[in-house]
Amino acid sequence: MVQPLLEVKDLTTEFVSPRGIVKAVDNLSFTIAPGETLGIVGESGSGKSATALSLLRLIAPPGRISAGTLLFEGEDLLRKSEREMRDVRGKSIAMVFQQVMTALDPVHRVGEQIMDVLRVHLRMSPQQARERAIEILGAVRMPSPEQVMRRFPHELSGGMRQRAMIAIALACRPKLLIADEITTALDVTVQAQILDLLDDIRREFNLAMLFISHDLAVIARVCDRIGVMYAGRMVEYTDKYRLFETNMHPYTNALLEAVPRRKEDELRPIAGSVPELSSLPSGCSFHPRCSRMEPSCTREAPQLREWEPDHWAACHFPRQSVPVAQPA
Amino acid sequence: MTLARYIGGRLLQLIPVLFLVSVGVFLLVQIIPGDPVAIMLGVSPDSAGFNKDQYDTLRHELGFDQPLYERYLSWAGRIVHGDFGVSLKSRRPVADLLFERYPATIYLTIVALLVSLAIAVPIGVFAAVRQNTIFDYLGMTFSLVGLAMPGFWLALLLILLFSLKLGWFPAIGYAAPLAQPVDFLKHVAMPAIVLGTSFAAQLARYLRAETIEQLHQDYVRSARAWGLPPRTVIFKHAVRNSLISVVTVAGLHTARLLGGTPIVESIFGWPGVASLLLDSIYARDYPTVQASVLILALTYVTLNLVVDVVYHLLDPRIRLA
Numbered sequence: 004m005v006q007p008l009l010e011v012k013d014l015t016t017e018f019v020s021p022r023g024i025v026k027a028v029d030n031l032s033f034t035i036a037p038g039e040t041l042g043i044v045g046e047s048g049s050g051k052s053a054t055a056l057s058l059l060r061l062i063a064p065p066g067r068i069s070a071g072t073l074l075f076e077g078e079d080l081l082r083k084s085e086r087e088m089r090d091v092r093g094k095s096i097a098m099v100f101q102q103v104m105t106a107l108d109p110v111h112r113v114g115e116q117i118m119d120v121l122r123v124h125l126r127m128s129p130q131q132a133r134e135r136a137i138e139i140l141g142a143v144r145m146p147s148p149e150q151v152m153r154r155f156p157h158e159l160s161g162g163m164r165q166r167a168m169i170a171i172a173l174a175c176r177p178k179l180l181i182a183d184e185i186t187t188a189l190d191v192t193v194q195a196q197i198l199d200l201l202d203d204i205r206r207e208f209n210l211a212m213l214f215i216s217h218d219l220a221v222i223a224r225v226c227d228r229i230g231v232m233y234a235g236r237m238v239e240y241t242d243k244y245r246l247f248e249t250n251m252h253p254y255t256n257a258l259l260e261a262v263p264r265r266k267e268d269e270l271r272p273i274a275g276s277v278p279e280l281s282s283l284p285s286g287c288s289f290h291p292r293c294s295r296m297e298p299s300c301t302r303e304a305p306q307l308r309e310w311e312p313d314h315w316a317a318c319h320f321p322r323q324s325v326p327v328a329q330p331a
Numbered sequence: 332m333t334l335a336r337y338i339g340g341r342l343l344q345l346i347p348v349l350f351l352v353s354v355g356v357f358l359l360v361q362i363i364p365g366d367p368v369a370i371m372l373g374v375s376p377d378s379a380g381f382n383k384d385q386y387d388t389l390r391h392e393l394g395f396d397q398p399l400y401e402r403y404l405s406w407a408g409r410i411v412h413g414d415f416g417v418s419l420k421s422r423r424p425v426a427d428l429l430f431e432r433y434p435a436t437i438y439l440t441i442v443a444l445l446v447s448l449a450i451a452v453p454i455g456v457f458a459a460v461r462q463n464t465i466f467d468y469l470g471m472t473f474s475l476v477g478l479a480m481p482g483f484w485l486a487l488l489l490i491l492l493f494s495l496k497l498g499w500f501p502a503i504g505y506a507a508p509l510a511q512p513v514d515f516l517k518h519v520a521m522p523a524i525v526l527g528t529s530f531a532a533q534l535a536r537y538l539r540a541e542t543i544e545q546l547h548q549d550y551v552r553s554a555r556a557w558g559l560p561p562r563t564v565i566f567k568h569a570v571r572n573s574l575i576s577v578v579t580v581a582g583l584h585t586a587r588l589l590g591g592t593p594i595v596e597s598i599f600g601w602p603g604v605a606s607l608l609l610d611s612i613y614a615r616d617y618p619t620v621q622a623s624v625l626i627l628a629l630t631y632v633t634l635n636l637v638v639d640v641v642y643h644l645l646d647p648r649i650r651l652a
């Protein structure tokens with residue numbers, strides 16, 4: 004087996020809220036191999052962004068990482084000083100956010116924001132940084148890169164801004180790219196262009212990715228492996244084919260059922276709603292919405308277990324070989 | 332639209348403002364109690380040495396026998412040509428007095444502004460970055476005290492401590508900045524601190540609030556995720572963005588700065604326009620009062636214009652309109 008690029012073990016991230024401490028990320032473990040893309044899927048509030056921010060140690064108070072190890076190339080990021088961590092951020096691990104409209108600083112030109120990153124991490128001269136920035140804008144297929152360098156963020160379209168964010172992320176040739184819902188705010192055509200771009204740059208840069216989305220169709224298109232999160236926990240974790248063909252967890256199943264099969268179909272949301280993290284149901288936190296609920300589910304929380312080789316699920320009653328494309 | 336055209340447009344807008352100010356100043360003097368003609372003569376109409384003929388002649392010379400609007404028009408016409416009349420007190424052309432006094436007020440205001448910034452920026456930014464720590468509380472307590480403390484009281488404290496007790500700074504007086512820079516700094520220090528303190532207190536509070544707000548913005552999170560060092564994240568991104576609204580607020584409060592000048596100039600014997608204004612009010616020297624108020628108003632309006640331009644320069648999202 005290849006040495007993993009990133010190995011997350013028992014990551015727990017808490018937020019202090021008026022209603023007590025909530026675990027936005029609860030005992031999460033996963034690995035990403037070099038060049039591999041792991042997708043994380045889950046409804047809103049399941050802890051996807053909290054996971055992503057935890058990896059870069061960007062959780063701001065009142066939140067904090069309370070337990071776990073984050074091994075990146077064998078080194079625990081949680082043991083690094085803040086100074087050392089800054090060398091990781093943007094250089095070895097880069098991140099692109101969902102907030103297309105607000106993630107770039109409105110008062111500085113796009114070119115300057117790219118160049119700053121290059122100058123800080125690679126100690127480039129302004130001239131070198133400029134050349135490299137133009138080059139990288141070309142690599143993300145930005146139309147007329149030299150002009151875009153001089154633009155302010157508000158002068159670019161959403162798709163172009165997201166390209167600029169990707170360019171900044173790739174500027175220092177990171178090994179891991181964290182993409183948190185990066186296409187959610189874009190319209191469908193632009194979304195497809197960005198996903199195509201990701202495909203290309205993954206190959207070109209031999210980039211590993213943590214690709215976060217609540218959209219299974221997008222996840223299926225981009226990812227090699229998939230983790231399903233519910234209320235801060237990983238409930239199913241396996242490769243893409245197993246997840247789509249022989250998923251085990253009823254929540255995964257419900258997510259798949261909710262995806263419209265034909266364009267005309269409405270999105271069918273899962274019955275019930277995501278529980279408040281401050282008042283999680285007893286036992287398995289999914290039990291109130293689960294079709295397979297048994298009395299034991301309300302008492303004991305299931306642990307993530309490897310039921311089949313490389314197929315993990317946290318369920319007392321995992322099912323296998325669920326037919327996916329069955330109209331209700 | 333270019334910046335030059337924008338400034339041109341704003342200058343045009345100043346014309347009606349200045350018109351209203353001049354009408355106000357003109358009328359103001361008409362309602363000041365006391366008869367200026369009698370004051371010039373040095374005798375009151377019901378006293379023994381009062382000479383009716385002499386009074387009427389002077390009244391006619393000064394134009395007080397004409398209708399109000401005609402007096403306004405001829406007064407305004409002269410002012411447009413730089414003729415502010417003759418001081419009733421010193422009998423010198425008011426324009427000469429302004430020419431002597433105005434630079435001192437401007438120097439003091441600029442130094443006070445610099446003092447305010449030097450106090451407000453570190454306190455505001457540091458309090459924001461270390462929000463809810465002892466530094467934050469100390470900084471905000473200081474700014475509350477600075478806001479609440481009357482200028483004259485602070486002035487007396489400073490004079491007691493730094494001139495009378497320690498002898499570091501002269502209590503009163505003035506030196507020209509170019510001719511005697513060291514002396515100038517010694518003289519300007521205390522008045523500038525007094526004038527700048529309450530302004531600084533206000534600025535520090537706004538800067539803190541606005542910087543805290545900006546520190547929560549998405550682009551700050553991006554800058555952190557890019558691995559930029561804290562000083563870049565804080566100054567180049569958060570503080571730089573907070574300046575956009577801080578400058579606007581500062582503009583609104585330049586009145587506070589200018590409003591403090593009469594008291595501060597008189598206490599410290601600073602020979603500026605504001606103390607000239609106070610003196611001429613006591614002396615019922617109405618041409619000087621009018622001219623001083625006019626030039627202070629003009630200064631205020633200009634400061635606001637500068638603030639507006641800076642605001643537009645700071646925010647690339649705003650189209651000049």
Ligand SMILES: Nc1ncnc2c1ncn2[C@@H]1O[C@H](COP(=O)(O)OP(=O)(O)OP(=O)(O)O)[C@@H](O)[C@H]1O
Nearest residue numbers: 018020025027046047048049050051052053054280
């Ligand atoms: N700044 C914060 N303060 C308090 N609680 C927070 C904060 N950020 C996140 N949380 C908690 O963490 C939970 C998970 O949030 P997170 O943003 O990770 O969800 P998500 O899966 O990314 O959802 P979405 O699809 O809406 O982006 C939230 O439900 C909330 O309870």
Ligand SMILES: [Mg+2]
Nearest residue numbers: 051052053184
């Ligand atoms: Mg999220």
